[in-house]
Amino acid sequence: MKTIDRDYSKILYPTATVALALLAWDALTRFGATPAYALPAPSDVLRIFLTRWPVILSNAISTTVVVIIGYGLSVVVGASLAVMISSSRAFEKSIYPLLVGSQAIPKLALAPLFVVWFGFGLLPKVLMTFFISVFPIVVSTVQGIASVEPELEFLARSMGLGQYRTFRMIRLYRALPSIFAGLKVAIALAVVGAVVGEFVGSDEGLGILLLRAIAAVNTPLLFAGLIVLTVLAVILFGLIELSERIAIPWHVSQRSKSA
Amino acid sequence: MKAFDGPHVENFVDIRDVRKVYSRRQSSVEALARVSLQVRRGEFVSLLGPSGCGKSTLLMIIGGLVAPTAGEIHIEGTLVREAQTDLGIVFQEPVLLDWRTSIENVMIQVEARRLDRKVYLPRARQLLTSVGLEDFQDKYPFELSGGMRQRVSICRALVHRPRLLLMDEPFGALDALTRDQMNFDLQRMWMLDPITVLLVTHSISEAVFVSDRIVVMSPRPGTVDTIVEVDLPRPRGLDTQETPEFSRYVRDIKQRFAIHGVIRG
Numbered sequence: 116m117k118t119i120d121r122d123y124s125k126i127l128y129p130t131a132t133v134a135l136a137l138l139a140w141d142a143l144t145r146f147g148a149t150p151a152y153a154l155p156a157p158s159d160v161l162r163i164f165l166t167r168w169p170v171i172l173s174n175a176i177s178t179t180v181v182v183i184i185g186y187g188l189s190v191v192v193g194a195s196l197a198v199m200i201s202s203s204r205a206f207e208k209s210i211y212p213l214l215v216g217s218q219a220i221p222k223l224a225l226a227p228l229f230v231v232w233f234g235f236g237l238l239p240k241v242l243m244t245f246f247i248s249v250f251p252i253v254v255s256t257v258q259g260i261a262s263v264e265p266e267l268e269f270l271a272r273s274m275g276l277g278q279y280r281t282f283r284m285i286r287l288y289r290a291l292p293s294i295f296a297g298l299k300v301a302i303a304l305a306v307v308g309a310v311v312g313e314f315v316g317s318d319e320g321l322g323i324l325l326l327r328a329i330a331a332v333n334t335p336l337l338f339a340g341l342i343v344l345t346v347l348a349v350i351l352f353g354l355i356e357l358s359e360r361i362a363i364p365w366h367v368s369q370r371s372k373s374a
Numbered sequence: 375m376k377a378f379d380g381p382h383v384e385n386f387v388d389i390r391d392v393r394k395v396y397s398r399r400q401s402s403v404e405a406l407a408r409v410s411l412q413v414r415r416g417e418f419v420s421l422l423g424p425s426g427c428g429k430s431t432l433l434m435i436i437g438g439l440v441a442p443t444a445g446e447i448h449i450e451g452t453l454v455r456e457a458q459t460d461l462g463i464v465f466q467e468p469v470l471l472d473w474r475t476s477i478e479n480v481m482i483q484v485e486a487r488r489l490d491r492k493v494y495l496p497r498a499r500q501l502l503t504s505v506g507l508e509d510f511q512d513k514y515p516f517e518l519s520g521g522m523r524q525r526v527s528i529c530r531a532l533v534h535r536p537r538l539l540l541m542d543e544p545f546g547a548l549d550a551l552t553r554d555q556m557n558f559d560l561q562r563m564w565m566l567d568p569i570t571v572l573l574v575t576h577s578i579s580e581a582v583f584v585s586d587r588i589v590v591m592s593p594r595p596g597t598v599d600t601i602v603e604v605d606l607p608r609p610r611g612l613d614t615q616e617t618p619e620f621s622r623y624v625r626d627i628k629q630r631f632a633i634h635g636v637i638r639g
Contacts, residue, residue, distance in 0.1 A: 270465075274483055
């Protein structure tokens with residue numbers, strides 16, 4: 116019974132909060148406290164959704180594709196880099212400081228350069244998404260792989276495990292909770308990266324939809340775009356959390372949820 | 375080699391003039407100062423001493439996991455140069471793998487050594503049953519109490535039938551009642567299959583209860599202060615701890631500690 120109660124409250128409380136916010140928003144616009152171009156009425160935004168949904172949907176799909184490709188690239192490249200950094204001292208010394216140093220580059224400012232180099236296609240957007248989301252994956256994976264206490268290392272050696280098998284049988288699993296923490300940070304950043312990439316050099320995607328809405332002073336469309344973007348980010352984040360729950364049900368962060 | 379394999383081999387573990395100095399940039403700490411010690415096959419020996427006397431370090435040196443600064447260790451006549459694999463280790467913390475159930479935590483020993491799963495799975499189950507965990511074989515570590523976890527780690531250390539068991543303050547993190555129970559269980563398991571055991575502890579009564587011999591160590595830098603033969607009949611039970619002999623052993627060792635200023639009355 117208790118778990119059912121909790122599940123209800125998990126949905127009920129956020130829903131109530133959103134409903135209240137909507138009511139307040141509606142009240143603000145209805146009584147003319149704010150000009151319509153700054154804050155459109157919820158009904159106006161809803162109307163935009165109903166009339167312009169094909170445009171919104173196609174742009175949303177375009178952005179989703181960019182996020183998924185860029186993020187996928189981050190996961191593959193980031194995890195590989197992390198494994199190499201963890202397994203080779205030389206590699207760690209030569210690459211890791213550069214990687215950390217590279218974080219000082221204002222990555223968003225690179226977007227125009229990517230357009231110069233790669234034009235207006237998919238590539239610059241994907242690269243932007245990749246560059247902004249790869250770092251947390253590398254750092255959290257390196258940290259996770261390193262976090263093995265000396266006793267466990269002694270145990271591995273006494274069982275005759277070499278470097279590679281210790282990694283495969285122990286370190287990799289040990290690293291998973293930390294890796295997932297990085298994956299969650301990275302997915303939120305990936306959405307930002309995709310939108311920035313679209314802002315600078317693209318003719319489709321939610322970023323472009325937002326720019327066009329601003330140019331046309333179509334605030335309801337701007338709001339609609341922002342809402343879709345938020346929902347997209349929440350869904351992607353939820354997917355990562357779901358896979359985390361499936362992958363590491365034994366970890367302390369997951370226990371209360373699976374109980 | 376076979377001729378030396380019998381129980382008549384006196385020195386199963388032979389520790390000769392082992393010294394260990396931990397050096398840092400500016401200072402160096404001498405953890406062990408020339409320790410020599412012989413352990414017979416099938417003997418239950420405790421290394422007893424105050425914290426920081428290097429007894430855990432000595433245990434890790436015996437296992438080939440830490441290199442001595444000087445001196446040599448021979449196990450069955452073979453010089454220890456690298457991590458020894460024909461042994462089981464139990465640490466103060468159970469260091470179980472969180473993603474494996476109890477039985478799978480025991481079986482990692484078998485998988486790591488590429489032994490036959492079919493042969494060792496029944497043994498792993500039987501070991502878990504012998505420490506009262508038959509109903510917890512498929513539970514994850516987070517579903518077990520501290521004492522249960524340590525039991526699993528003892529089973530893991532024994533499943534591959536090692537010739538030597540190293541225990542580094544295995545019950546130090548447990549409450550007093552659980553600790554007593556673990557010592558009973560340990561004695562029972564050892565009497566069924568008397569392999570050579572080296573137990574590091576700082577509990578005098580624990581050492582007297584389980585050991586054939588107690589190596590009393592001096593404070594840092596650790597040396598062998600005295601060796602006490604414990605001549606109490608086995609199996610030792612609750613009543614053993616009430617006997618005057620038991621109390622005499624405890625008192626004598628306390629007096630050794632008092633001489634070194636470990637205990638001040």
